[in-house]
Amino acid sequence: MNFLNRQASGCHWLRQYRSGLVFLLMLTSSLTFSGAQAANLTPAEFKQLQEIQALQTEARWLEVKTLVQAQLSPEDSSKQVSRLMQAMLWRALAQAELQEADYAKALTAIRNAWQLKQLPEADQLNLQGLLAQLMIQQDELYQGILLFEDWLAKTPEDQQQARHYLTLAQAYSQQESWSKALPNAEEAVKRHESAPVSWLALLVGLHTRLEQWPQAVNVQKRILIQQPRQMRHWRQLAMLQYRLPTDERKDAVNPEAVASLRIAWQQQLFDRTNDYQLLSQWLNANGQPLKAAQVLADAQQQPVFTALSEEQQLVVAEQLAGLWLRAKSWGKAEQSLQQVASHTAVKDNPERSAELYKQIARLQMQQKKWQVAGETLNTLLAEYPADPAEVLLLQGIVLLQQEQVAAAEGKFQLAEQSVDPDSDKYVGKNARQWLRYIEQIRS
Numbered sequence: 001m002n003f004l005n006r007q008a009s010g011c012h013w014l015r016q017y018r019s020g021l022v023f024l025l026m027l028t029s030s031l032t033f034s035g036a037q038a039a040n041l042t043p044a045e046f047k048q049l050q051e052i053q054a055l056q057t058e059a060r061w062l063e064v065k066t067l068v069q070a071q072l073s074p075e076d077s078s079k080q081v082s083r084l085m086q087a088m089l090w091r092a093l094a095q096a097e098l099q100e101a102d103y104a105k106a107l108t109a110i111r112n113a114w115q116l117k118q119l120p121e122a123d124q125l126n127l128q129g130l131l132a133q134l135m136i137q138q139d140e141l142y143q144g145i146l147l148f149e150d151w152l153a154k155t156p157e158d159q160q161q162a163r164h165y166l167t168l169a170q171a172y173s174q175q176e177s178w179s180k181a182l183p184n185a186e187e188a189v190k191r192h193e194s195a196p197v198s199w200l201a202l203l204v205g206l207h208t209r210l211e212q213w214p215q216a217v218n219v220q221k222r223i224l225i226q227q228p229r230q231m232r233h234w235r236q237l238a239m240l241q242y243r244l245p246t247d248e249r250k251d252a253v254n255p256e257a258v259a260s261l262r263i264a265w266q267q268q269l270f271d272r273t274n275d276y277q278l279l280s281q282w283l284n285a286n287g288q289p290l291k292a293a294q295v296l297a298d299a300q301q302q303p304v305f306t307a308l309s310e311e312q313q314l315v316v317a318e319q320l321a322g323l324w325l326r327a328k329s330w331g332k333a334e335q336s337l338q339q340v341a342s343h344t345a346v347k348d349n350p351e352r353s354a355e356l357y358k359q360i361a362r363l364q365m366q367q368k369k370w371q372v373a374g375e376t377l378n379t380l381l382a383e384y385p386a387d388p389a390e391v392l393l394l395q396g397i398v399l400l401q402q403e404q405v406a407a408a409e410g411k412f413q414l415a416e417q418s419v420d421p422d423s424d425k426y427v428g429k430n431a432r433q434w435l436r437y438i439e440q441i442r443s
Helices: 002-008 010-031 043-057 061-072 083-099 103-116 121-137 141-154 162-176 178-191 197-209 214-224 229-242 255-266 273-283 291-298 310-326 330-341 350-366 369-382 390-402 405-417 427-440
Strands: none
Touching: 010 103, 043 083, 043 121, 061 083, 083 103, 083 197, 103 121, 121 162, 141 162, 178 197, 178 405, 197 229, 214 229, 229 255, 229 273, 229 427, 255 273, 273 291, 291 310, 291 350, 310 330, 330 350, 350 369, 350 390, 369 390, 390 405, 390 427, 405 427
8 A cells, every 4th residue: 555655755745845835936026125115225225226126137146146145244344234124135135046946045035034024014924925935845844834824824815825725735744744734735625726636646645644535535536537547546546445444245345446447447547467466356356256367368468468577477377377267267277277387487396387287187177178188197197207196097087088998997096006195095095986986887
């Protein structure tokens, strides 16, 4: 269930957070050098601000930084600037740092401008919002969240935006405070006319963290409405539905989860062999081995299967053989076992190969393919002569079915003589029963 944990990963959160940061920067870009309190500036200070504003207009940010830093650190201590002038200079420096994406230095400059409390109330509030968001971005989460919530509470309702609540949701997620993040994420989605997939994914992640499976399923379905051809969304929906309570037996899989994966399979969206294996496993668990086998057989025809290593292909082939056997599709089970037997890893293991060919021979006998079964057993006895008792017994049965009674009797006698008393007791018993049967049909 690792996919449930990805929603709160640092990189995922940070990518979403940066988009919110740009939004607030757009709000503050018009703050530079408002003339609301120009009367409180000296003529020299006002002239300096005009010069800085001209450089900003031309986007000459390096020159802005140089000029502002010189004003904030005058060599002549007798030329101290006013507190209002300092606030404006710090704000100008912050904007230059933001243009260069130096958020740490921008945070210091914004903090200094805001703490001076010299700008008009509306400007101070905007600075607080940006300061809070920069603090969150720089992992000063506790104070940043408090400051941002205070800023949002002071912001008129008609100016509150969906992204503001998204920022809080992401910040609380960074703290792993899922119960506090959730209502903010819900409010962000509610306020957006058509919330993007990344927002909905955050909401799904929060519901899963709180184990609110029905709510997570409902939001995941909204994601699929927007991106119905993305397999990862179907996969996640199925895994969420897997967690839903069900009235089925304990070992059964929620039918909704199975149905979601089947829809994705029918739409040919599977892009991993694991998808086929999972759907097959779930169908089998729900008592549908034939459908489970059909899904896995389809997997073997796909490019994702041929890209697997031989060992991985062997695992799938063995799974498929087991499903055909459970579905009592003897011919297809035989074909699958032949595939398994052809793998190098099996060929290099004589004991395993011998057991596989015995199973193949039994399937051929189950289908009354006596001639083919006899050939398989002859090959088996020739290539894997160790512990021959059971093979001789099976050969006797095949010969008897072909009405070769004398030859069958000889095989049963050899089987009885070849029995290992410690491991083949049932073979010896069966051989004696067949010999008695032959005596009866002769009498």
